[in-house]
Each structure stands twice: as C-alpha cells, then as structure tokens.
Amino acid sequence: MTETDPDTQADLASNKKTSKWLEAPVLISSLALLGLSLIWAATVHLTDDVLSTASRNTASMATDVADTYEAQVIRALREIDQTLKLVRYDTQRQTPEAAMRELGERDLLPPSLLFSIAVLSPEGNLLATHGNFRLQHPEEHTFFQEALNANQLTLSRPIDTEAGTFLYFARGVGSNQNQASGVVALAVHADYFVSGYDNTTLGDVGALGLVASDNHFRVYRSGDAISTGLPMGNFIGELPKLEDPSLAPLMYHPWDGVERYTVIRELFEFPLSVVVGLSHREQLEPALTTKREYFWRAALASVGLVGVAAILGFLSWRLQRTRQQAMQERVLHAQKVEYLAFHDSLTDLPNRAYFSRLLTQSMHEARRYERQFALLFLDLDRFKHINDSLGHDAGDDLLQEIARRLSRSVRESDVLARLGGDEFVVLLPNIPDPQQVAPVADKILAACGKPFTLAGQEFRVTVSIGITLFPKDGDDEQTLMKNADMAMYHAKELGKNNFQYFSESLNTDSLERLTLESSLRHALERNEFRLFYQPKRSMKSGQITGVEALLRWQHPELGMILPMQFIPVAEENGLIVPIGRWVLRTACQQSVEWQKSGLPPLNMAINLSARQFIDESLLDDIKQALQDTGMSPELLEVEITETMVMRDVETTVDILKELKSMGVRVAIDDFGTGYSSLSTLKQFPVDSIKIDSSFVQDLTRSVEDRGLTEAIIAVGRNLSLNVIAEGVETSEQYEYLKEQACDEFQGFYGNAALPADKLSQLITSLEGNSAEPRE
Known part of the structure; x- marks a missing residue:
C-alpha cells in the first residue's frame, strides 16, 4: 500500500472542510442565520432610531410650542x-x-x-x-x-x-x-x-399653564380640562440642564403623575413663567406603533431570505421619507416664522428688527471698505388727521399705497423698511457724494405728493424727510437714527414736504429745547409772559375793529421768545392749560382797562390750543374770567383751528353751542388747511373764518391759492360769516382781497402786534384821522 504524503493529506482535509461549507443545507442555513441576523439587527437599529427621532422631534416640538405660547402670553x-x-x-x-x-x-x-x-x-x-x-x-x-x-x-x-x-x-x-x-x-x-390651543397640538394629556413666583399655577390646562390655583411645588429647580437648549427635557410631573417633555420659561418683563409639556407616552405612541410594525414585518421576512432585501429597502425608504417630510415641514415652518418676525404685516416691508440687522450689516461693510451710506427717515405729514377723520381702515390703505410708491422710487439695492405707525426709513448704500441723496429725496417727495383716493375722496399727503450720513453723522445705530429723526422734525418745522440734512446745529437746538422746557415751568410763576395785540382792520374803512391777543415770553436770559418756539413744548408737557388760563384772564382784564380809559369797545380774539379745547375746565375758565374782569361776553372771541374742529365733530358742536349760549363769539383759524366741507361747516355755530396766511402769501403769484381764497370767501358769504385774511403784507394782497369782498384783515400791512400801551396810543392817534392802511 502506498503511503500518502503528509502535505497532501493536509490539503485534502482543508478542501473537505471547504466543500462542507459550500453544501446547500449548510450554505442555506448559514445564509439564513446571516440573513436573520442582518434583518433583526437592522430592525432593532431602525426601531431605536424611530423612537429616538420621535423623542427628539417631540422635545423640539415642545420647545416650538413654548416659543409660540411665550410670545402670545407676552403680547x-x-x-x-x-x-x-x-x-x-x-x-x-x-x-x-x-x-x-x-x-x-x-x-x-x-x-x-x-x-x-x-x-x-x-x-x-x-x-x-x-x-x-x-x-x-x-x-x-x-x-x-x-x-x-x-x-x-x-x-x-x-x-x-x-x-x-x-x-x-x-x-x-x-x-x-x-x-x-x-x-x-x-x-x-x-x-x-390657555384657550388658543386644541388637542391636535397638545394632545389629550398635554400641559399648558402660567405659573407665578409662588409656584402655583394661575391657570393650567391638560387636554380639555382647565384648572386654576394648582400647586406645582419646587418643580422649576429640578429641571435638568441639557447640552442642546432647543430640546425640552423629559420630566415627571408630580401634580398629575404624567411624564412629559417640559419647557418652563420665566417671562422677563412679568412675574410669571409659562409651562408647556407634551406627554411622552402620547406623543411617542405613533413611533411605538411603527416599532411593532417593523418587528412584525421582520418576522414575516425571516420566513424567506428572498424578501429580506425588499423589506429592508422598504423600511429604509419609509424612514428616510418620514425624516425628509418632517425636516421639510420644520424648514417651511421656520421660514414662515422668520418672515413674520422680520416683516411688517401691513406693508410687507422689513420691520424695525430686520432693518436694525440690515443697518448693522451696512455699517460693518462701510467700515471695512471705507465707504459711506445715507439714511433717510420719513414721516407722513398730518397722517393723524386722516386717521381721525376717515378711520383707521383708510389710514391702512394710505400706508400700503405709500409703501408701494416708495418701493418704486428707490433702487433694488436700497433698503426700504417701515418702523411703525407712519414712519419709514430708506438706506442708500455706497454714497460717495452726499449731494447724490437729494435727487432720491426729491423723487420720494414727488411720488408721495401725488393725489390719493381714500373713502371716495381725493387727498394729498406729503412727507418730511431727515437725512443722515454714515459715519459723518453717527458711528452707531442709535446715534444715526436719532440724528435722522431730529433732521426730520427740522423739516417739519420748516413747513413740511421737504428734506433736511442733519447738522450739529440741530443737536444744539435740541439741547436748547430741553433748557427751554426747564425754564418754561417757572415762567408763569415769575411773571415772564407778555401779551401783544395785533389789530384787525376793516377792509372797507380801514378802522380797527378788534385785536388778537398774541403770547410772548420775556425770558431773563434769552430775551423775547416767540410762541412757535415754546408753545409746542407747553403742549407736550401740559403747561399750555394754565398758560392759556392766564392769557384769557389777562386779555379780558386789558379789554376792560381800555374801555375805562375811554377807548371804544374792541373785539378781543384769543387763540385756543388743541390741549385747551379738550380740557374739561375750559368753559368754567371762560365764565370765571368774564365774571372776575367784568368784560362783556360779546367782546370775547375764541379762535380754534379747522383741524381741531374736525377731530370730534359731535363734541366740538356741543362745546361751541355752550360758548354761543354764553354770548362768546367763535372763529375758525387757519381755514382751508383741514378737511372740512361746506356741509360739515354748517353744523358749527361760528361767527368768523380766518383765511390761513399760507394762501395769502402767494396770492398774487399762485393761481391755486387765489382759487382757494376766493372759494373760502364765497363759503363765508354763503353762510353769512365774517371773513378775515391773515398775513396781509403788501398793497397788492390788500387790493385783491378788497376786490373779493373780504371783510377784515390782519398783518404787517395794517399793523404788527403791539404792547397794550402802544396799541392804545395807535387807536387814539387814528381817531379823527384817516385810517387807510399803509405798506
């Protein structure tokens, strides 16, 4: 017998083992075991991932719900x-x-x-x-x-x-x-x-509530059940700190025994905290159902290795699709929330918060590339009057149309935003020459100055613009915006419907205004106010028919201060009421003294500010002044502006009727600058209307002003009212108004405002002499 070589025997044994593994039963069993291992390993991994994803999504959703609820509660x-x-x-x-x-x-x-x-x-x-x-x-x-x-x-x-x-x-x-x-x-x-949420958001056992500093719920909702005064205990101090603050921690709620993903937020401005909790069991129930489904499918797939790939592929596709949908929904929701947070809901323009970001970014770029940019601060003129007379719906329509016109007036690279109310801003990046801003401002003024149709009526609304340059007028957001706002108010003071660049002198004026306000509080006590009297003269005879009391402030350091400098300050701080009461009493007393000295009785006109007119003690103050001084009520005439009249027609009519019952005359000042119509004017028991000086100023040059003046005189004639022209300074203006049958006039063509003694001398000198006015 031939012996086999040892090496050959080793090779034969190895091949025998290899062939054994390649046999069908062994190979199938091995593949089956391997397949089952892969199936169940993948199934366990996927189900864990589903639960983990569901848990994370629920924790994130609890944070989102808390963000929304916190914003709603704070609002x-x-x-x-x-x-x-x-x-x-x-x-x-x-x-x-x-x-x-x-x-x-x-x-x-x-x-x-x-x-x-x-x-x-x-x-x-x-x-x-x-x-x-x-x-x-x-x-x-x-x-x-x-x-x-x-x-x-x-x-x-x-x-x-x-x-x-x-x-x-x-x-x-x-x-x-x-x-x-x-x-x-x-x-x-x-x-x-807690009533703004339904069970689709919170679930049947979700929690929502407000907690005060005493750790007791002011109101608590779980599902449809709402309770109050529920004690929470020292639960806030037990909250764990997570690495990801966007995920809510899972906590056990001792007051009802439910485990929830919980968010507690202390409200910064208020002594309250919001509590939001989503039930762990309830929110993960769909994921647990998915887990059971996966195990069931894995069990069926284990019967045959043929379906293993298809089942695993289907599960992977299903899971990936769920993840993509959830991610897409979150992205869309985040985009929507971000858009609403940074855009104005009325005009769809960037709001104040978004503009602040854009302004900060523009500052960084300007510093980096050593550039400058311009900031335009826009404010609508007399927007409040439209809101008061036509309603807020018309005001909203106006703001939307203004936004559209502004969008068409600026370049795509410019930034347009609405800060709130009737305030808009425009940022012009990369402005080498400050004079390049003027054409843009002119374009905006022209676009906004075109007629608007609101509530079936045509109106013209203008804007005032303040302009600042970065970094010349401010190296930070607050300074730049403050200076632009200051320049805008300067534009309003110069007659509105214009633009003004910021200058350091405006800042100085602002400081002077603060000084003026401080001194104004003591001016009445120190007897620093003076009354000057401007005559009203007849167009036909030239005789002085009455006077208008004009307030002046004799400041011990600043000298004589005109009303336009301190009256707005007095309006803001409420001092106009006691000052107006002093003017009323002083003017009445002066009228009585003139009569005692032998002068003929003269009509005494006194201006009422908007703050005085709505003051509840106005009628009592007038009665008391007439009673204390002994002045005849028929000689007193109060002047109110057309804008004041139109704010609240019903209340105005009641006040004017009271004045007429006392015998006091009533005049509407600055007539033609408001929105009153002939039918509206008929409701008011007035005696005189005064043509605003802005119409008289360009009377001989402007066809539009002549037409308005003639219309006002015609209105007065139709209603049998006395018509007075203000600001007559030239003989041309005087002759034209005389031809139009205007009744009386005031202005430098007749006489400037004079102290009481000088006016007394003037009246005395006119007696027996020609009263024809001179230029």
Missing part, C-alpha cells in the same frame, strides 16, 4: 399692561369717569366681552368701570395692596366669581406727590391664556 400681557398704563395716565389728568369714557370713545380700551377695567379708590371703591367688573371687596386682596404700594404690575391669584374664575392685573395710580391715589385693575377670564 397679551403687554397689551394688558399698556391698557393699565393708558388708563392710569388719563385718570391722572382728569376724572376716572371722564378718562374711561374718553378712552372708550376713542376705541383705546380692549373689548368688554373679554376684559373688564375698573378704577378703584385706595379703599377699594369703584370710581369708573369698563365692562362688567365683578370683583367684590378688592381691597381685601393682596394684588390690590401691592399695586397701591408699589409702582409695578401686580397679578392676583385666581379668583372665583359667578361668571367663572378670573385673573386680575393692577397698577397703582400715582398723585402729584407720587403717592398712590387709587388702583387701575383689569379682569380677564383665566381660560383666556
């Missing part, structure tokens, strides 16, 4: 706080009932179906209400005492009433001595803060 609380501040402000300057009534008439109070407002005395008595304010004995509640003793917004615990559970917000009403003289309180149903 609601700001509106509530703004309402309280507004009521408190008006209550400090007039009686609570009058303040509440006025705010209600101006639609500045929230709807009474949702909110009720009350002004309470320090003892808790109701002084004025808006809506059904149901709280009994408010003085017994902690929030009332806190509001009474602290200058901040206070919030009550939930209080049960017959109409449900309410939350009460309050602020103290300060007196002149900074002591609380009452409380303004606002009541809102507790459900108001």
